[in-house]
Amino acid sequence: MAHRLYIKGSFKIDKINNINGTLGQLEGRFAFINQIDIFNRELKGENKYKDYKLQNLSSTEKQYQKFLFFRYFYGNPKPLIVTEGKTDIIYIKADLKNLYTQYPELIKKQNDGTFEFRVSFPRKSERLSYLLRIPLDGDTGLQNIYNYYSDKNGQFRNFSKTFRDDLKVKSRNPVFLLFDNESVASKKPRPLRKFINYADLKQGRIDTLLNTRMLNISNNLYVLTVPLINGNTECEIEDLLDQSTLNYMKDGKTFRRDEKEFNDAKHYGKKIFSEYINENYLIINFSNSKEVLDNIESAIIR
Numbered sequence: 001m002a003h004r005l006y007i008k009g010s011f012k013i014d015k016i017n018n019i020n021g022t023l024g025q026l027e028g029r030f031a032f033i034n035q036i037d038i039f040n041r042e043l044k045g046e047n048k049y050k051d052y053k054l055q056n057l058s059s060t061e062k063q064y065q066k067f068l069f070f071r072y073f074y075g076n077p078k079p080l081i082v083t084e085g086k087t088d089i090i091y092i093k094a095d096l097k098n099l100y101t102q103y104p105e106l107i108k109k110q111n112d113g114t115f116e117f118r119v120s121f122p123r124k125s126e127r128l129s130y131l132l133r134i135p136l137d138g139d140t141g142l143q144n145i146y147n148y149y150s151d152k153n154g155q156f157r158n159f160s161k162t163f164r165d166d167l168k169v170k171s172r173n174p175v176f177l178l179f180d181n182e183s184v185a186s187k188k189p190r191p192l193r194k195f196i197n198y199a200d201l202k203q204g205r206i207d208t209l210l211n212t213r214m215l216n217i218s219n220n221l222y223v224l225t226v227p228l229i230n231g232n233t234e235c236e237i238e239d240l241l242d243q244s245t246l247n248y249m250k251d252g253k254t255f256r257r258d259e260k261e262f263n264d265a266k267h268y269g270k271k272i273f274s275e276y277i278n279e280n281y282l283i284i285n286f287s288n289s290k291e292v293l294d295n296i297e298s299a300i301i302r
Helices: 002-008 023-043 059-074 088-098 126-132 140-147 159-166 191-198 203-212 270-279 287-301
Strands: 012-014 080-083 107-109 115-117 175-179 214-218 221-225 253-255
Touching: 002 023, 002 059, 023 059, 023 126, 059 126, 059 159, 080 088, 080 140, 088 115, 088 270, 088 287, 140 175, 140 191, 175 191, 175 287, 203 214, 203 221, 214 287, 221 287
Parallel strands: 080 175, 175 221
Antiparallel strands: 107 115, 214 221
C-alpha cells in the first residue's frame, strides 16, 4: 500500500469495492504494527523506546519511518511550518487569524466564524520523536529534519533523494523551518547560526537568507527567519509585536523572556504571554509579521 501511494499517489484500502485509502488509515495500520513491536519489547522488560540509535530500528519501524517522512514532509497535503520555539506556532496562528483577508492561500474563515488553516504545523509525539528523531522541543529537531534532505549525517537516510531520484516522486508542498533572527556572528552560536554551520551553507546562500529572510535549502525545504525591525541587530518572533502588547501585565506581573532574570514574583513567561496573544488576536497589531507570511505565501504559489 505504501509503495503504491509513493508511486501512484493513491492506494486501495478495499480492492474489492475499489475504495481508495487515506493517509490516516495507512498511518493507523503502521501504528498498529508498531504497537505490537512495542508490546513485545515491554514483555521482555525493555523500555518501549529503549534505544535511540536509528540503525537499531526494526525493519517494520524503518518502513514506518519512511512513511512518516513522506506523509509529513514530502507528500504533505498542506505546506508545513516547523518553528524553533514551542509558543511560536501560537503566534503564527494568531497572525493568520488577524490577517486572514490578506492571505487566502494560508487561511480561510468559515461561515460559522471558525478558521480553516491551509498550512499545517507538526503534530509532535513520543512515537514521532522516536522514529524520526525529531525531539518534542528544541532546535535539534530542525537540524534532524534537514538530515532527511541531505547526506550530512550517515545515521539518517536521505529520504528526499530516495523519493525524488530513486522513485521519481515530486514533493507536494513546501516545508518551512522558522528561526528567530539572531546574530550569526555571535561567539556562542544560537539556533540559526548553529543551523547555518551544520548545513555548511556558503556565504552567498547565507547572504540570501539574511537579506530576504528565506532560503530554499533543498527540494521542498525552506529556511525562514523573522525580519529585523526598529534598528535591532537581533529579533525574536515576540519582537515583531508592538510595545503596548509586550507591556501587557497579568496579575501585576510583566512579561519576561530571559530565564536568567526571571522572578516568579514579578514576571510571567512565554506560555502565558502566548495565551494572551491567542485570546486577543483581533486587537493586536501584527503588521511586522507580514514579511514572514509573505515569504511563506510566495513559496507556496511559485
